[in-house]
Amino acid sequence: MTAQLLDGLAILASIKTELAQRVAALAERGMVPGLGTILVGDDPGSQWYVNAKHRDCHEIGIASIRRDLPAGTSLAEVLAAVDELNADPGCTGFLVQQPTGLDENAILSRVDPGKDVDGLHPMNLGWLVLGQDAPLPCTPKGCIELLRRYDVPIAGARVAVVGRGITVGRPLGLMLTRRSENATVVTCHTGTKDLAAELRRADIIVAAAGVPHMVTPDMVAPGAAVLDVGVSRIVAEDGTKVVAGDVHPQVREVAGWVSPNPGGVGPMTRAMLLTNVVEAAEHALATRR
Numbered sequence: 001m002t003a004q005l006l007d008g009l010a011i012l013a014s015i016k017t018e019l020a021q022r023v024a025a026l027a028e029r030g031m032v033p034g035l036g037t038i039l040v041g042d043d044p045g046s047q048w049y050v051n052a053k054h055r056d057c058h059e060i061g062i063a064s065i066r067r068d069l070p071a072g073t074s075l076a077e078v079l080a081a082v083d084e085l086n087a088d089p090g091c092t093g094f095l096v097q098q099p100t101g102l103d104e105n106a107i108l109s110r111v112d113p114g115k116d117v118d119g120l121h122p123m124n125l126g127w128l129v130l131g132q133d134a135p136l137p138c139t140p141k142g143c144i145e146l147l148r149r150y151d152v153p154i155a156g157a158r159v160a161v162v163g164r165g166i167t168v169g170r171p172l173g174l175m176l177t178r179r180s181e182n183a184t185v186v187t188c189h190t191g192t193k194d195l196a197a198e199l200r201r202a203d204i205i206v207a208a209a210g211v212p213h214m215v216t217p218d219m220v221a222p223g224a225a226v227l228d229v230g231v232s233r234i235v236a237e238d239g240t241k242v243v244a245g246d247v248h249p250q251v252r253e254v255a256g257w258v259s260p261n262p263g264g265v266g267p268m269t270r271a272m273l274l275t276n277v278v279e280a281a282e283h284a285l286a287t288r289r
């Protein structure tokens with residue numbers, strides 16, 4: 001058996017087409033959504049992600065506001081940039097690219113919760129815990145949307161999430177156990193006694209630990225869906241640097257569905273960021289006085 005590939009790039013393309021129409025409808029009513037990004041330092045990976053986000057926006061008619069700050073920028077200077085975008089009416093949503101090397105919680109709590117397109121402001125994470133509508137974190141939202149678009153059954157499924165981080169594992173567990181998803185979730189982490197046993201029981205595995213190739217074929221039930229969220233850069237046998245996910249390549253031989261990496265959850269994260277930008281602009285227009 002060879003797994004069906006969950007093609008995040010193809011879904012990103014469809015979502016862009018859908019969102020372009022909503023952006024055009026907003027523009028007709030005088031609202032041009034604008035995504036702001038704040039990037040600190042010169043990490044090439046972070047620069048690639050931020051560039052990709054602006055390219056996506058440009059393609060569907062969302063305006064871009066960029067604040068690229070040099071390595072060594074102080075927390076106070078980043079907070080000043082946050083204040084500026086909070087006050088900018090042309091910026092309908094923005095994010096501070098992580099990691100900044102600074103106090104991320106201080107930065108996240110400074111963002112206007114209505115402009116928080118990352119869904120990581122403490123108030124928005126609080127709304128998730130309380131079961132109320134609010135912007136949701138892009139990567140877990142993208143994982144669920146990817147499963148939906150390929151009709152992978154979620155209601156009643158056993159899901160094993162590997163990783164309890166704030167951007168993926170922790171919120172994903174909260175999202176999948178809502179009534180609207182109705183999954184049963186086990187969140188695994190470094191304290192989990194028998195990871196292989198937890199994963200073998202799962203209908204859906206989400207690997208978000210950041211440990212290259214940690215999910216091996218023997219840990220996967222035949223026919224399970226496996227989402228590969230982790231991104232590590234490793235040195236291959238021939239000495240070149242390559243991207244390695246958390247899922248071993250041979251998992252494709254047992255799983256029913258696998259998200260490739262790259263080309264799976266990464267592009268879905270960008271698709272959900274665009275969705276959050278459009279939703280924030282629609283919400284701002286509906287509640288504007």
Ligand SMILES: Nc1nc(=O)c2c([nH]1)NC[C@@H]1CN(c3ccc(C(=O)N[C@@H](CCC(=O)O)C(=O)O)cc3)C=[N+]21
Nearest residue numbers: 049095096097098099118138262263264266267269270
């Ligand atoms: N405030 C904040 N918000 C984020 O959403 C955020 C962040 N900080 N910090 C870093 C992570 C990572 N992230 C990705 C986005 C797109 C791809 C993506 O599109 N990857 C492509 C290319 C991968 C490659 O070749 O490097 C793919 O998977 O096909 C991956 C990862 C957003 N993040």
